[in-house]
Amino acid sequence: xxxxxxxxxxxxxxxxxxxxxxxxxxxxxxxxxxxxxxxxxxxxxxxxxxxxxxxxxxxxxxxxxxxxxxxxxxxxxxxxxxxxxxxxxxxxxxxxxxxxxxxxxxxxxxxxxxxxxxxxxxxxxxxxxxxxxxxxxxxxxxxxxxxxxxxxxxxxxxxxxxxxxxxxxxxxxxxxxxxxxxxxxxxxxxxxxxxxxxxxxxxxxxxxxxxxxxxxxxxxxxxxxxxxxxxxxxxxxxxxxxxxxxxxxxxxxxxxxxxxxxxxxxxxxxxxxxxxxxxxxxxxxxxxxxxxxxxxxxxxxxxxxxxxxxxxxxxxxxxxxxxxxxxxxxxxxxxxxxxxxxxxxxxxxxxxxxxxxxxxxxxxxxxxxxxxxxxxxxx
Amino acid sequence: xxxxxxxxxxxxxxxxxxxxxxxxxxxxxxxxxxxxxxxxxxxxxxxxxxxxxxxxxxxxxxxxxxxxxxxxxxxxxxxxxxxxxxxxxxxxxxxxxxxxxxxxxxxxxxxxxxxxxxxxxxxxxxxxxxxxxxxxxxxxxxxxxxxxxxxxxxxxxxxxxxxxxxxxxxxxxxxxxxxxxxxxxxxxxxxxxxxxxxxxxxxxxxxxxxxxxxxxxxxxxxxxxxxxxxxxxxxxxxxxxxxxxxxxxxxxxxxxxxxxxxxxxxxxxxxxxxxxxxxxxxxxxxxxxxxxxxxxxxxxxxxxxx
Numbered sequence: 001x002x003x004x005x006x007x008x009x010x011x012x013x014x015x016x017x018x019x020x021x022x023x024x025x026x027x028x029x030x031x032x033x034x035x036x037x038x039x040x041x042x043x044x045x046x047x048x049x050x051x052x053x054x055x056x057x058x059x060x061x062x063x064x065x066x067x068x069x070x071x072x073x074x075x076x077x078x079x080x081x082x083x084x085x086x087x088x089x090x091x092x093x094x095x096x097x098x099x100x101x102x103x104x105x106x107x108x109x110x111x112x113x114x115x116x117x118x119x120x121x122x123x124x125x126x127x128x129x130x131x132x133x134x135x136x137x138x139x140x141x142x143x144x145x146x147x148x149x150x151x152x153x154x155x156x157x158x159x160x161x162x163x164x165x166x167x168x169x170x171x172x173x174x175x176x177x178x179x180x181x182x183x184x185x186x187x188x189x190x191x192x193x194x195x196x197x198x199x200x201x202x203x204x205x206x207x208x209x210x211x212x213x214x215x216x217x218x219x220x221x222x223x224x225x226x227x228x229x230x231x232x233x234x235x236x237x238x239x240x241x242x243x244x245x246x247x248x249x250x251x252x253x254x255x256x257x258x259x260x261x262x263x264x265x266x267x268x269x270x271x272x273x274x275x276x277x278x279x280x281x282x283x284x285x286x287x288x289x290x291x292x293x294x295x296x297x298x299x300x301x302x303x304x305x306x307x308x309x310x311x312x313x314x315x316x317x318x319x320x321x322x323x324x325x326x327x328x329x330x331x332x333x334x335x336x337x338x339x340x341x342x343x344x345x346x347x348x349x350x351x352x353x354x355x356x357x358x359x360x361x362x363x364x365x366x367x368x369x370x371x372x373x374x375x376x377x378x379x
Numbered sequence: 380x381x382x383x384x385x386x387x388x389x390x391x392x393x394x395x396x397x398x399x400x401x402x403x404x405x406x407x408x409x410x411x412x413x414x415x416x417x418x419x420x421x422x423x424x425x426x427x428x429x430x431x432x433x434x435x436x437x438x439x440x441x442x443x444x445x446x447x448x449x450x451x452x453x454x455x456x457x458x459x460x461x462x463x464x465x466x467x468x469x470x471x472x473x474x475x476x477x478x479x480x481x482x483x484x485x486x487x488x489x490x491x492x493x494x495x496x497x498x499x500x501x502x503x504x505x506x507x508x509x510x511x512x513x514x515x516x517x518x519x520x521x522x523x524x525x526x527x528x529x530x531x532x533x534x535x536x537x538x539x540x541x542x543x544x545x546x547x548x549x550x551x552x553x554x555x556x557x558x559x560x561x562x563x564x565x566x567x568x569x570x571x572x573x574x575x576x577x578x579x580x581x582x583x584x585x586x587x588x589x590x591x592x593x594x595x596x597x598x599x600x601x602x603x604x605x606x607x608x609x610x611x612x613x614x615x616x617x618x619x620x621x622x623x624x625x626x627x628x629x630x631x632x633x634x635x636x637x638x639x640x641x642x643x644x645x646x647x648x649x650x651x652x653x654x655x656x657x658x659x660x661x662x663x664x665x666x667x668x669x670x671x672x673x674x675x676x677x678x679x680x681x682x683x684x685x
Binding site for chain 1: 577579580582583584585586587588589590593597598601602
């Protein structure tokens with residue numbers, strides 16, 4: 001029972017009684033006749049680390065800017081902590097933003113940059129000093145307070161920008177591609193730091209990124225956007241394992257898709273006949289589609305098993321020729337060509353060394369997977 | 380052959396040539412004339428051509444005597460008129476510069492905020508007056524400001540006034556003329572520095588709770604400081620020595636240093652005193668500007684250190 005209680009606390013979106021902290025109601029934004037954001041409704045809960053993910057131009061940054069008050073929605077309403085802030089200007093919102101370019105004031109020192117927002121609130125000088133010190137300590141920049149932005153490295157600037165937006169203790173922190181300017185190593189390290197800082201300060205974070213890996217590692221939930229519309233909202237696990245649409249399935253990670261015709265659709269399973277796959281596809285969930293309609297069944301490469309001998313199962317099992325092996329160190333990606341000409345990707349961990357592997361180029365292999373691991377894509 | 384050609388070519392494209400041309404120009408047309416003026420300022424008034432005595436004189440075998448005459452400078456010191464004229468010129472120039480700044484800043488800001496196609500048109504319109512002669516434009520103001528000029532006629536027609544206002548031949552007209560003529564020199568450097576300001580900095584200021592005016596005061600203004608200084612210098616320095624505008628629009632009411640120098644040269648034919656005045660004006664201009672620039676630099680750096 002206690003276990004269950006905790007679960008809901010960590011996943012407030014599962015609790016129908018939970019009140020959303022940030023709420024967008026049918027928000028649209030039009031720029032000179034083009035719809036940048038198209039009727040987005042979104043609820044985010046207190047303490048969440050939410051990511052908006054999508055290709056450039058999908059409207060994710062516009063949503064962020066509307067939350068910050070830098071852009072006003074054409075239609076729809078925005079609530080923060082129950083208060084309608086739709087038409088409030090940026091300087092009057094309990095929201096702070098970390099800009100993609102960091103936007104540090106070049107004519108001020110690190111300390112002055114961080115103190116800027118506090119000075120606007122007319123907070124006593126001593127308290128400002130104290131809070132600036134704390135904020136810089138949080139991001140490990142307390143030693144460089146007297147430097148000017150141009151004397152800092154990219155990673156250091158990013159920390160100062162974070163400190164500056166956190167020091168005002170906003171109800172919501174917006175991060176616009178915060179790690180895009182950092183190199184890969186620093187980015188990975190900073191991802192974890194950001195998450196731990198978020199847990200420490202307990203502020204709700206909304207992050208915009210086009211980097212799916214970044215969104216997956218950091219967020220409690222993410223929203224996948226495309227052409228101004230919200231395609232799917234869910235935990236990283238839900239998005240990866242149960243994408244609703246082909247778009248979402250393709251966007252996160254790689255996936256194999258087989259076209260086929262629905263033969264059976266029961267409450268506990270669906271059976272799809274697929275010439276492309278060369279076998280019957282059995283998926284252990286219902287898709288609510290009429291028998292006879294065309295659907296796509298998707299399976300992630302790492303869920304596919306490879307064998308030299310035929311498996312016992314007849315459904316979800318096919319065979320092909322190994323055309324290519326991509327060696328990535330920890331895993332290898334096998335490109336297997338089926339009889340239909342379809343190339344299937346299958347990932348295998350390199351448990352044994354390359355030279356000792358049984359499967360090699362031009363071998364005939366059997367591919368098979370478990371019924372609960374495949375998904376039916378209806379959209 | 381080719382090698383030689385390439386060598387010649389590369390020597391022409393080297394930075395040395397890029398520097399030597401403007402510096403040669405300055406040496407030829409600024410430093411040498413200035414040295415001549417400096418020389419004349421130390422000589423004696425003499426009837427004849429040129430109307431001043433030489434500085435150097437050969438006495439007996441191989442003895443060269445250099446005679447420096449400081450009476451021109453001491454003469455300027457004894458007559459308070461010169462000091463007042465200098466101060467008046469400075470005050471008029473400063474008011475004119477501030478006027479240019481007040482009008483030019485919003486204009487430059489507006490131009491910097493418009494989108495490129497329209498922006499080019501607006502910039503062209505700022506430069507457009509240069510296509511007409513400077514003298515002609517100043518004369519045009521006589522037509523506007525004179526007792527029966529456009530402005531007075533219009534005001535009388537509307538019924539705002541019954542008798543014409545005295546506009547021409549006043550210090551006001553001089554200041555107006557300076558503001559009008561030097562406005563583009565203020566707008567262009569201001570535009571250049573305002574356009575460079577990253578808009579996300581202004582958005583960051585809003586985001587951190589700054590109202591538009593606060594954001595202007597603490598972000599836009601300090602970041603545009605280089606443009607403000609450059610524009611102010613470009614207006615102030617020539618405005619102090621301005622001759623045409625006070626001559627045509629200021630009448631006898633305004634006595635500016637440029638006019639006094641002109642009088643000394645052409646009316647009194649006292650070249651040495653005129654030269655001494657010119658040298659003093661330069662010194663009096665350079666010292667406060669150097670101090671001002673120093674202070675500004677420091678201020679920009681520590682603007683937010685309060």
